[in-house]
Amino acid sequence: MKNLISCFVTILWCTNFISAQQVTPWLGAGKPVDPYHYTQVKHEIYNNAAVSCAHPLASLVGAQIMKQGGNAFDAGIAVQLALAVVYPAAGNIGGGGFLIAQKSNKQLLAIDYREVAPLQSNKNMYLDKEGNPQLELSQNGRLASGVPGTIAGLFATLSSAKLDFKLLIQPAIDLAKNGFVLTEREANSLNSNKKYFIKYNNFSPAFVKDQLWKGGDTLFQPDLAKTLTRIQQQGAKGFYEGETAKFIVDEMKKGNGIISLEDLKNYKAKFRTPISFQYGDNTIYGFPPPSSGGIILLQMMKMVEKSTFIKKGFQSPEATQIMIEAERRAYADRAEHLGDPDFWKVPLKEMSTDIYISKRMSDFIPGKASKSIDIKAGNVKESEETTHISIYDKEGNMVSITTTLNGGYGSKTVVQGAGFLMNNEMDDFSVKPGVANMFGAVGGDANAIEPGKRMLSSMCPVIVTKGGKPSIVVGTPGGTTIPTSVFQALINVIEFGMTPEDAINQPKFHHQHLPDEVYTEPDFPASLKNTLELMGYKITNRASIGKTEMIYIRNKKIEVAADKRGDDSVAGF
């Protein structure tokens, strides 16, 4: 009967006091988080705390955790686990991510739980005898996976949280065990990936059923519920050792996978130092390598900051042109210089100086497109399924998390018996220096495969303070389009004075140096396109870009917005 229940019924908020030691009572039919009846809320203003993420149920879980006395870190843990159940395309325990935060005491935190290359990996592992790249292997199936980092990341986050981990994981267990209704978008997405789930698994995972999925059907994930329960009982060892680890290694042995028990046991999340820079009176904090996000954002923002062009306003040809040229130049450095800083000396300082930035823009010609061939080459393009969570709590903690399996549903291989999808993050390495992979990725030695190394990312979770006070929490999925989406969302707020809702939903454009073209979303204005074409830009229409989640704290209110492009939704109180 459950799978006939429609999800398009307004959720009823329960205002009853619930003890901090109870979680399950608020999950279920008619409860504050009702997996059978929920709606999307695209923007709201709250007084105390707010969450924005890719799925209404996960946002509701996060808000409820904070209502029960948890802080934004508790909510961040619970939301990521809930997304691993309700948003399997990108929410995950088989992938990795980055968390950047400012605590209420002003302490900054950057946790890197990016996947790593397995011990048996090597630089040529995706090349055939003739040295030709075998992209099918880096993108699909068991050999495409790096060693997952998400669970280690959640436990690294726990020291900043307040509640017991057992409580934080319980909503995800309930959602996996008791099921939740699919939105129409998710049902369609599972249907269009059915052929891959069949191809890359030799059993029938929970995502496959005989008939097509419909919005309103219930998805049950009993194996995933058992895995989450092992993590609840044993902590990180419930994933990296024992039964779950054995399930992963057994899955690898069914085919060409190379992740070993040793790889899993060795995995460690790392604490990094955030990249920070000033834009006017805003202090912006981004993620450092192994993400390219923070440094690319710094370069783009600094390249436009002093220009009179940006002052011409939103969608003016002048502001749009200078933003495109900043994007082109920032991306030109990416492939050559960026990689895992534990394996490669990344010249971060040099890339961020005012002298370097103004030199990069010295050949900018107003009203005329530059040519990427004249700007130092280098480009990495990644697939676009990832997911972002923005959270703010009443204590003043700001938490910005971007997490990923890489492609939609990662490698498409589900760990049999454990019920979760593995990532295909190995494809974010440069498969062969100088050779483009299926997504157009070109890289050099900085991002070549080495055992234990983290693959270069574009993920760009960001927090902003103004006068030392919390101001903005923002991020998005979207592969290489991530930094340009965050750049435009921030410029829309800081320069063009938009509300968060407008800032994230405006049509976007993206230039990544190579190919030398500007990608525009379907609703990008035709007249602006024409003007840019007259300047010499090649404009290519494409599908929507990213799904940005933004929180803007001003005048003691918390304005929160979820992207119109997906099932994304906000919650708070």
Ligand code: GLY
């Ligand atoms: N796999 C997407 C990214 O890390 O950029």
